[in-house]
Amino acid sequence: MVDDVEASGNLGYHEGKWRIAGDEAISEVKAALKIQVVGINHRDAPLMVRERVALTPDQIERAYARRQQMAGQEGLVILSTCNRTEFYVAGDVPLDAILAFWESLVLVPREEFINALFWAEGPEAADHAMRVAAGIDSMVLGETQILGQVKTAYQMAQAVGAVGRLHRLFHYALRAGKRAHHETEIGRNALSVGHAVIELAKKVLGSLERKTALVIGAGEMGQLVARHLNTQSLARLYIANRSLARSESLARELGAQPLALPEVPTVIGQADVVVSCTTAPGMVVTREMVQSALEGHLNEFRFFFDLAVPRDIDPAIGRLSATIFLYDVDDVMRVVDANRAKRERAVAAVEQLIVEEVQAFQEEMGASEVAPVIRSLRNKAEAIRQAELKKAFSRLPSLTEEERAVVAATTRLMMNKWLNDPMVAMRRWSIDDQKQPYIQAVRELFRLGDDSEPAPVE
Amino acid sequence: MxxxxxxxxxxxxxxxxxxxxxxxxxxxxxxxxxxxxxxxxxxxxxxxxxxxxxxxxxxxxxxxxxxxxxxxxxxxxxxxxxxxxxxxxxxxxxxxxxxxxxxxxxxxxMLFAAGWRAHVTWALVLASVVSFVVSAVFAIMYVEKERELKKRRVRLFYYRLPALAVLDRAMGRLAAIGFAIMTAALVVALSGAATIVHPWRLGVLWALGAGVLTVRYHGRWRGPRMASLTMLASLVIVAYLFGAPA
CATH class of the missing domain: 1.20.120 (Four Helix Bundle (Hemerythrin (Met), subunit A))
Structure with a gap:
């Protein structure tokens, strides 16, 4: 209800909604939210710098507990992985204060990392958060792990109530990350030899579930491939090595079956996937060995990967049957290169969806900032309408209820039509930094205060 | 329309x-x-x-x-x-x-057709043809994908088509289903249908289907040879579809 309105407009609407007030009230209007990100990542900072300023989960917890040291912060999320350490801060916090806070956490003077720092604020900070979540800022383009790390960082901050006004930023960043992986091919197709072996085998054999694989060589590459294969629910995984002790050690870790090299011919016929990566100077898998082992089964699908240099597998094996595939390390790398090129082509699509998400985020943030002004303007107009109606009805006591309703409806319609254009304009201004002074001008022009309550009921 | x-x-x-x-x-x-x-x-x-x-x-x-x-x-x-x-x-x-x-x-x-047996026979032949056509389509997909994999030039089909084993299995199963339906059609035709389908021509198609399945399951043919044979057999069967009633 309107308590008191004077025609001159010098007195306000008393329920704390809008008031005809001076500069003091205007200064109460909430300032636009400032979001910034400060950090270092693999692009500009070498590992020796990144490892000095990275934060462990315990340190991050302590940081959240001490976040009030940064005066003015209204939200804090810390993302620390092996490739990046980033502070997302909401509120009017000077860069110097964030750096001082960071120094106090890692006990490393800023001079040691300041040259590798990056900083962004506003839409650029939102854009950065989304690029990180989508994996296009990662060392391995399009990797999916970072999306989980961003989510974990957000949840960790949320658990201690540190997210504050960064909630919507991370909502949009996580959504952009999910969209990127769902709607584009940025995260698809292998970029490492280990993954490429699995991918290629699947392109021929379909699912590797209940298939048998044989890895010959338990060196670094053999271990890597065996670990990847072990994630595929194989029926059986054999690991053969010149030194049985080494194959036993790896087989024990993976739940596989160890073999000595001389036993390879006895199991090679069972294997759907054979990966050889020994340092032997000669052929480890010969044409005769495979031909004899596959007697009567030459038309079944098999994939041989020769990742050794010099080669372990006789190239003639690939000509034994059309269903036998043999790739050497160059062939696998060619696939990796094609996959990388494919991911690079997907970057443009990801960037486009990030532009959409940043815009949506800005619009939401802008709308939330302009909303009090719109409400205040509407409330003021409504209060004036109510007051003038009251006066008019007191001067026209003969009006019936029906006539009063018609007059009230007409004035409401006039008010709504008159307010429509300014409100549309203000919503548009809210996403344009250069138009922010216009919103302030509206506040001053109509002498509006901060108003977040609904309009009074007629 | x-x-x-x-x-x-x-x-x-x-x-x-x-x-x-x-x-x-x-x-x-x-x-x-x-x-x-x-x-x-x-x-x-x-x-x-x-x-x-x-x-x-x-x-x-x-x-x-x-x-x-x-x-x-x-x-x-x-x-x-x-x-x-x-x-x-x-x-x-x-x-x-x-x-x-x-x-x-x-x-x-308009062709002569008398009694339900004639229609059942023709409907079965039709279903068999459809099955062989889809089998041939899988064979085409197989050949395209295999070509990229064998040449080590991964392009469109490497990324977009299912695994070779999946295509090969689909190819074989549809040919087997087509053959089973065609067998049923032949049985109905031989049981005395006054029919638009000439049993001897249907018999030729049946023998073709039997040959395809024999080399696949008995001769253990897989891969491009099997794909080529499936495409060829399907082409003959489709030609029959166009030619038989005329």
């Missing part, structure tokens, strides 16, 4: 190929296929009439075969074999187009 169906199937064939390169075009392939399919369905019901007619004229039988192939496409959309459409829809459009041209040159003949 025929013009709408032709436009729909033509668009579906075009867009289904384009969507291999630009997945966002998939929706246009679906819309076009839907337009063609609905138009053809209406045409079958309103202009050709039900089973009595369309199972006894060439253009009627081809139309039903095309309708069934598109129905198969819709089923494939719900599975992991969505890319089938990029190969099946052009093949379907080719069948439809050839039939339209033939219909224009040679007006459709």
């Amino acid at each position: 025929v013009a709408l169906a032709s436009a729909g199937y033509g668009g579906a064939a075009l867009f289904s190929v384009v969507q291999l390169y630009r997945p966002r075009w998939e929706v246009w392939a679906l819309v076009s296929a839907g337009l063609g399919w609905v138009s053809e369905t209406l045409w079958l019901f309103t202009h050709v009439g039900l089973a009595m007619v369309f199972l006894t004229t060439r253009n009627g039988t081809v139309a039903v075969a095309v309708w069934t192939l598109v129905a198969f496409f819709w089923l494939a959309q719900r599975s992991s074999l969505k890319s089938l459409g990029s190969f099946l829809l052009p093949v379907t459009f080719a069948l439809w187009g050839i039939d339209r041209v033939l219909t224009f040159i040679f007006p459709p003949l």
Whole structure:
């Protein structure tokens, strides 16, 4: 209800909604939210710098507990992985204060990392958060792990109530990350030899579930491939090595079956996937060995990967049957290169969806900032309408209820039509930094205060 | 209706190929296929009439075969074999187009068919043909994907088509299903149907199907040889579809 309105407009609407007030009230209007990100990542900072300023989960917890040291912060999320350490801060916090806070956490003077720092604020900070979540800022383009790390960082901050006004930023960043992986091919197709072996085998054999694989060589590459294969629910995984002790050690870790090299011919016929990566100077898998082992089964699908240099597998094996595939390390790398090129082509699509998400985020943030002004303007107009109606009805006591309703409806319609254009304009201004002074001008022009309550009921 | 169906199937064939390169075009392939399919369905019901007619004229039988192939496409959309459409829809459009041209040159003949056995036989032959055509489409997909893998030049088909083993299995199963249905058709035909299907010609097709399955399951043929044989057998069977009733 309107308590008191004077025609001159010098007195306000008393329920704390809008008031005809001076500069003091205007200064109460909430300032636009400032979001910034400060950090270092693999692009500009070498590992020796990144490892000095990275934060462990315990340190991050302590940081959240001490976040009030940064005066003015209204939200804090810390993302620390092996490739990046980033502070997302909401509120009017000077860069110097964030750096001082960071120094106090890692006990490393800023001079040691300041040259590798990056900083962004506003839409650029939102854009950065989304690029990180989508994996296009990662060392391995399009990797999916970072999306989980961003989510974990957000949840960790949320658990201690540190997210504050960064909630919507991370909502949009996580959504952009999910969209990127769902709607584009940025995260698809292998970029490492280990993954490429699995991918290629699947392109021929379909699912590797209940298939048998044989890895010959338990060196670094053999271990890597065996670990990847072990994630595929194989029926059986054999690991053969010149030194049985080494194959036993790896087989024990993976739940596989160890073999000595001389036993390879006895199991090679069972294997759907054979990966050889020994340092032997000669052929480890010969044409005769495979031909004899596959007697009567030459038309079944098999994939041989020769990742050794010099080669372990006789190239003639690939000509034994059309269903036998043999790739050497160059062939696998060619696939990796094609996959990388494919991911690079997907970057443009990801960037486009990030532009959409940043815009949506800005619009939401802008709308939330302009909303009090719109409400205040509407409330003021409504209060004036109510007051003038009251006066008019007191001067026209003969009006019936029906006539009063018609007059009230007409004035409401006039008010709504008159307010429509300014409100549309203000919503548009809210996403344009250069138009922010216009919103302030509206506040001053109509002498509006901060108003977040609904309009009074007629 | 025929013009709408032709436009729909033509668009579906075009867009289904384009969507291999630009997945966002998939929706246009679906819309076009839907337009063609609905138009053809209406045409079958309103202009050709039900089973009595369309199972006894060439253009009627081809139309039903095309309708069934598109129905198969819709089923494939719900599975992991969505890319089938990029190969099946052009093949379907080719069948439809050839039939339209033939219909224009040679007006459709009404063929003699007496009794339910004749219709059952022809319906079974039709189902068998559809099965072999889809099998051949899987064979084409197999050959394309295998070529990229063997040449170590991974491109479109490497990324977009299912695994070779999956394609090979689908190829074999559909040929087996087609053969089983054709066996049933032969049994019905030999049981005394006064029929539009000549049992001896059906017998030749049956022997062809038997040969395909024998080399696959007894001779353990897989891969490109099997794919080529499947395509060849399907081509002969489709030629029969166009030629038998005429």
